[in-house]
Amino acid sequence: MRPLLCERSVLSRADGCAKWAQEGSAVLAAVHGPHQAGQRREDAERAVIEVLVKPRNGLAGPAEREAEEMLRQLLEQVLLTAHHPRTLILVVVQVLQADGSLLAVAINAVAAALADAGLPMRSMFAGVCCAFGADGTLVIDPDAAEEAAAGSVITAAFPCSHTLTQQHGSSSSSAAVPALSLPEASLLLHCKGRLGAPQLASGLEGCRRGCQGVAKFVALALTNSFKDAMVKSFDPAV
Numbered sequence: 462m463r464p465l466l467c468e469r470s471v472l473s474r475a476d477g478c479a480k481w482a483q484e485g486s487a488v489l490a491a492v493h494g495p496h497q498a499g500q501r502r503e504d505a506e507r508a509v510i511e512v513l514v515k516p517r518n519g520l521a522g523p524a525e526r527e528a529e530e531m532l533r534q535l536l537e538q539v540l541l542t543a544h545h546p547r548t549l550i551l552v553v554v555q556v557l558q559a560d561g562s563l564l565a566v567a568i569n570a571v572a573a574a575l576a577d578a579g580l581p582m583r584s585m586f587a588g589v590c591c592a593f594g595a596d597g598t599l600v601i602d603p604d605a606a607e608e609a610a611a612g613s614v615i616t617a618a619f620p621c622s623h624t625l626t627q628q629h630g631s632s633s634s635s636a637a638v639p640a641l642s643l644p645e646a647s648l649l650l651h652c653k654g655r656l657g658a659p660q661l662a663s664g665l666e667g668c669r670r671g672c673q674g675v676a677k678f679v680a681l682a683l684t685n686s687f688k689d690a691m692v693k694s695f696d697p698a699v
Contacts, residue, residue: 462589462602462671467569467682469577477578481570485560485604490570492578495548502549507542510550514567517556528554528564532571535618535649541581550580561604562590564616564651569675576683586648587679588618589671591664593654599663601671613654615661617647617668621676641680643673 463484472478475491482488495508502509512532514525536552552574554567568588575582592603592611600607608614622642647665656664 462674463604465675465678465682467573467679467686469573469683469686475574475578477574477576477580479570479573479577480557481566481573482558483562483566483569483602485558486563486566487557488563488566488570489555489557490567490574491553491555492550492571492574492580493553494550495545495580496551498547498549503547506546508540508545508548508550510536510540510542510552512536512552512554514554515556517559528567531564531649531651532567535568535586536571536575538648539582539584539586539620540575541583544581559605561606561608562602562616564588565590565602565618568616568618568649569679573679573683576679584620584622585676585679586618586620587672587675588616588649589668589675590614590616591667591671593656593660593664599667601667611654613652613656613660613664615653615656615664615668616649616651617665617672618649619643619647619669619672621672641673641676643669643676645669 466482468480470478471480472491475493477492478490480487480489498509510533512529514528515521516525552571554571565588572586590602592600592608592614594600594611603611
């Protein structure tokens with residue numbers, strides 16, 4: 462995979478935000494809410510989720526509308542919307558740079574922004590794009606040129622969680638270490654091009670392996686960022 466970058470709390474007017482970059486592709490995601498929803502949009506039993514995707518240049522088109530719907534369906538699965546009835550959660554995704562794997566970059570930016578906002582979720586999640594070249598080679602996190610040359614492209618998102626496990630041979634609670642758990646079932650699957658069953662299975666496994674690396678990175682990046690924020694809040698001299 463290309464080098465990853467995650468920055469949180471980069472906007473002051475959002476309830477949560479994050480910038481996510483994978484080398485030449487970068488996305489800024491902002492979360493607004495939960496806020497009181499209008500009467501025409503509110504749901505008495507749950508929060509309503511709305512997603513807006515803004516391209517780098519020009520007006521939003523069919524590709525952005527499709528990405529909005531996929532992201533909304535993804536968030537419906539992970540957000541505990543019943544905790545905030547009659548409210549609206551608005552997620553705005555602004556494309557900063559587009560050099561391949563853009564949907565996966567947007568997924569990861571939204572996940573980091575939701576964590577920054579502190580919204581209750583069933584689990585964190587991560588997304589990765591894989592492409593099959595003309596010779597059948599699987600490329601994880603392809604850039605725009607590799608995507609254009611690919612016969613088929615898969616983008617998948619998986620839920621991820623960290624659980625504390627006891628180290629072998631130790632009974633001390635301090636010896637518990639976090640272990641990453643990634644189920645085989647995906648939260649989102651988007652395919653382009655012609656795919657046979659073996660290719661689909663291989664591509665999904667490639668995306669899952671990539672998501673493991675992304676999940677480890679985002680956990681480390683957000684943990685370090687939250688630690689820095691706590692140090693600054695307790696020590697004004699920092």
